[in-house]
Every structure is written in C-alpha cells, then in structure tokens.
Amino acid sequence: MKYEEDDLIILGHGSGGALTNQLIKDVFQDAFGNPILDELLDAAVLEVGGGRIAFTTDSFVVDPIFFPGGDIGTIAVCGTVNDLAVSGAEPLYLSSGFIIEEGLPIADLRRIVQSMRESAKDAGVHIVTGDTKVVDRGSADKVFINTAGIGVIPDGRLLSPRRMEPGDVVLISGTMGDHGLTILAQREGLSFSTPVESDCAPLNRIAKAILEAGGDGVRCMRDPTRGGLATTLNELAVQSKRGILIQEEEIPLRREVVGACEMLGIDPLYLANEGKVIAVVAPSVADSVLEAMRDLPEGKGSVKIGQVLGEEEGLVLLETDLGATRILGMLEGEPLPRIC
Template identity: 80%
Template sequence: MKIPGDDVIQLGHGSGGDLTNRLVREVFQHTFDNPILDELLDAAVLEVGGSRLAFTTDSFVVDPIFFPGGDIGKIAVCGTVNDLAVSGAEPLFLSAGFIIEEGFPIPDLRRIVRSMREAAERAGVRVVTGDTKVVGRGNADKVFINTAGIGVIPGGRRLSPRCMEPGDVVLVSGTMGDHGLAILAQREGLSFSTPVESDCAPLNRITAAVLEAGGDGVRCMRDPTRGGLATTLNELAGQSGRGILVKEELIPVRREVRGACEMLGIDPLYLANEGKLIAVVAPEKAEMVLKVMKSLPEGREAVEIGEVLSSDEGLVLLETELGATRILTMLEGEPLPRIC
C-alpha cells in the first residue's frame, strides 16, 4: 500500500513521529498483519511453553557515534533493555549485529564493544549471539548496530495503553530532552556554559521498582525516545483511545536545555530521551510509585505531570504556564536526524 502523500522515503520517516507512524501502519503493519504485531508495543509479548516472553529489536545509527554521556554501543544495549523493561519484562539476553564501513578504525570498534559490555553488565543482561558485516567505503556511515532482546514477563502481568482509565496519573522519571540536545551540540560543535550530557541508561531497575510498588495499578510504561515526550504521549493517547492532559509547568526540563532550545528554536518536548520513563498509574498508587521512583538515582527528579481524561479521546492537551490549553501534537518532520 502506498504511504499517504509520499513516494519515497524521507529522513522524517525515521523521526519516530507522525511520518514514522504512517510508515509503520501503511507498509509494515498492513503487510505483516497479526494480533501480536497489532498491539504495537515496545516489545512483542509471546506465549511460549507456558511462559510469557517479551521480544524486541532495534537498530542504531547515531551520528556522532561518540557523544557526552555515551556512544552508539551503550545506547544500543540500553535502548533494547529499556524496550523490554517498560513492557514489564525482566531483560535477559541480547543479540548484536554490526554493519561496519570499510576503513573504520578497529580501536574505535573495540571501544564501542567494551561500552556494550559495560552497559550489559550494569543492566544484568548478556549478549549471547551476533553477526558482523563489512560494506565498502561510502556504503555505510562508520558503523550501524542492530540489537534484539528477550525477557521474561511474570505471570498475570499485563501492561498496555488499553488498560488506561480516566483519572490515571502520568509520571515521568526525570528531565526531558537531555539526549537529543547532547547529540545536537556534539554534532554541530555547540558549547554551553553548563555542559549537557546524554541521559543514556538502563531502566530495568526503576521499572522493576515501579511494578513492585504499583502492582496491577501500573497501567503502562514507555521510554520517550525518538519524538520525545510529546510523541510518546500521543502514541499512548491514540492506542488507549483516551485523552491526556499534561501541565507545562510540571514537566521537568533542565535550565541549560531549556535555554539552548529557546536559542535554537527547538521544543524540548520533542527531543529524544534515552534514560527516562513514563509511567501511567492508578491514582491510588501514584504517591507510592512516585516515592519509589525518587528513591533511586535514575528517578530522583521524578514528578507527576498530568492525568488521563474521560473526554478528548486520542488527544494530548498541554496546559501552558499562562493557563491556556492547546493540543500537543505528534512530531512532524525530522528536526534532529540520527539521534539513536
């Protein structure tokens, strides 16, 4: 099926925003149509021999491959672990496939692989299989990495946007936009009075704590990567059929990130994050879950930012600092290419 309004792939199709969603729906989901895929979760949930497994895959094409706070290897492991973790699984095993451009320095490859090992050790997972391909000069940009991950989901646990109910509380584990701005600054040679680092980190410890504290009151979790907070909230609203209201003044953004975004004309709510968590929880569980999030280093800046509505189905509304309310749309186009 033809992608509406498009005849060729554009960079925006990889942004994680509206173009990406259209590409997924009109090409991939339409062709591979099946009940597991149609859930469109961060990881597929599989029933195998009486066990429930989470299975996910991702590809990483970061530019630059080394950046403040991480590198393409660290983000490859953390990104895959996080997709499993927000699906309610205990991440266990990863694969790693490399596409390497001819002429790429082996010391840089060793650095990337060591970074992957360190991230895997921190997350408590193992890289157990992989593949390597080398392509000619100019047929790739340095190195691309594909990972897949498998985890186990405890019996009785079900996380899905379809579980969201009016009155549920929306929590985030920390500041928004750090990774996207760190990549932009490194790529463009920008410097700020206060350096900005990527938030790249595994989330499986904080997701486990959230699930232990909230139990079946945890409706769903997501990591707001490509397209940022705004796009991920739109995905949750669309999949749940519920409206979501968030308050601008409550959304945590570092002062230096906000200042740089204002200077560059970028909205931090659309910048990628690689170590932050969105959790939608029942109101009676919100206080306990927030307390637990704040008790961990990766969640010490956690806050409540909004709630699920009984009206405005599929829309995300932003209450501005001036008291007005506007629709917060999904990312359109590609403001910051190759951030993950």
C-alpha cells in the first residue's frame, strides 16, 4: 500500500512494527535507497581504508525519562552500543545530541548525563562529540536525545539474516518484555509484589562471547527492542526468506509481566526489551554458544526457543503450550508509544 498525499503520521508509525516498516519502505527507502541502506541491518556496514566499520544512529524519546533500572540517558548509550554489537562490531565511539525543552531542571539533565557516562564506561566506549539545542517550553517533552555510534568489524566476520539456514537454532538471552512492562507500570501507576525493572544494559560483552563460541556458525544477532520478540523474529523471517518456528513454553517471561499483560490485554511477546539479544546459530555450535551466554550475568537466563524452517517463507510460527501452531505476526498499531 502506497501512502496518499493527505495521509498523516500516527503514533503507530513509531511502534517498530508493521506501520514502521511500511513507512521505512514507502518514504525513506524510496528516497534514500542504496545497496548499503537496503540491507536494513541494525547498523550500516561500511568499507573504509581497507577495513570495515559499523555505523548506526538512534533517537530516544522515552516517557517517563526516569524509570526503575535506568533513564533516557542509559537507553541512549545502550541502545546504540547494542545496535553495533549485534552487527558484529566492537563499539568504540558515540556522539550525543540533545534537544532540551525550556524549563528542564539542570539537576535532571546532570543526572541523565551522569547515567550516560556510567553506561559508556560499562560498555567500554567514549562519547566524543555532540550537540545541544534548546526549544521553547511546550515544543518538546523535557528532553530528546540522539546518539550515533561507530565500531570496527573484524576481518572475515559476516552477520546477516541472509545467512540463515533450515535447522539453525534461535537463542535468546533471558526474559522478554521487562523494559516494556516497566515503562507501562510507571505510566499507569501499577505495582507488583516483586519490583520490575528495565533490562537496559549494553550487549557488547555477550555479543563477543557468542561470536567467540560460535565463530562462523553465528548467522546473525538482533536486539528485540520496539515491537518485541515477535516483531524482530518477523523481520528476520522476511529478510532471510525463511520460516521460523518457536515454542511458547520455552520463552522465559516473568510472572509479573505475564499477569500484567493478561490484565491489560497485551501480548508480552510484543513488549520492548533493552538488554536482550536474539542469536541465530548453526546447530553444530548451538550448545557451545548457549553455554558461553549462560556464563555471563547478563546471559544466565539464556535458552533455545526455536529453529529456522526451510518452508513457510517469511512467517513466524508459534507452537503453543497445547501443541497447536499459529502464525505470530508483526506488531500492528502502537500499544505503548514512546517506549525508548
């Protein structure tokens, strides 16, 4: 479907789901399309001076700007570091651009910047350039942050959904939906017997462990942010032109996430994550990769959830607890705007 001249942007265009993909294809790809951009990876892979670098950019508008487990500064650093890491790069340098609404307390800005410093230190990267703009009161919502990142890709390393083969194993590094539920709980005033926190964290250490354990058997990696696990798997299925089958009972979910989603009518598989990785690996290296993931604190909950199919091109199938199989589609609409 092509957009008409009188069509308008809606919140769903920022969901990371079907509407976002349509917007990218019909507006941005149509205007900017080139062989590098058309790969639609989390970071562009560029040939520079006889080597390769990964380059990515992201903008952060999360509401609220402070939440259990992090803040907008934590996400700004981790989100960009993670896009580099899952592309197979060693993250090195970030930029940071701030759009600040008049009236934001300096103490809040200082707190955000300190979070960025700590997250960058944890990830082993440096923030080396930036920009600051201030807009009139009411022209933004407290603060928006853009970060761009550069990392180096070692010779011989190639990660792409196009490398996925039938029989490949799908791994994830822990519970799904923690970040999305945390933001939802903050907005709606929900409380739980066990506190729920965002999983926001850098992924470069676990990505490195995956690559060292799996070598060339690592086909691709992704971080399931906007649109959650379900949408990210759909993107991999479409880009690889393969099917993916996952087992519902193998997907780790916190009890609080399941309970809140049942109450609110939201599928937790579409909730955003900010510190989890999906790895698609050859069956011959799956066990060694899984062991390497579990050896790290951020990967101790890692599990196998499914496999790549030779048929069902472009589809993700979910085998339920009852043994039935249904199509798990891409996110439609926007159940929770401004999640990152």
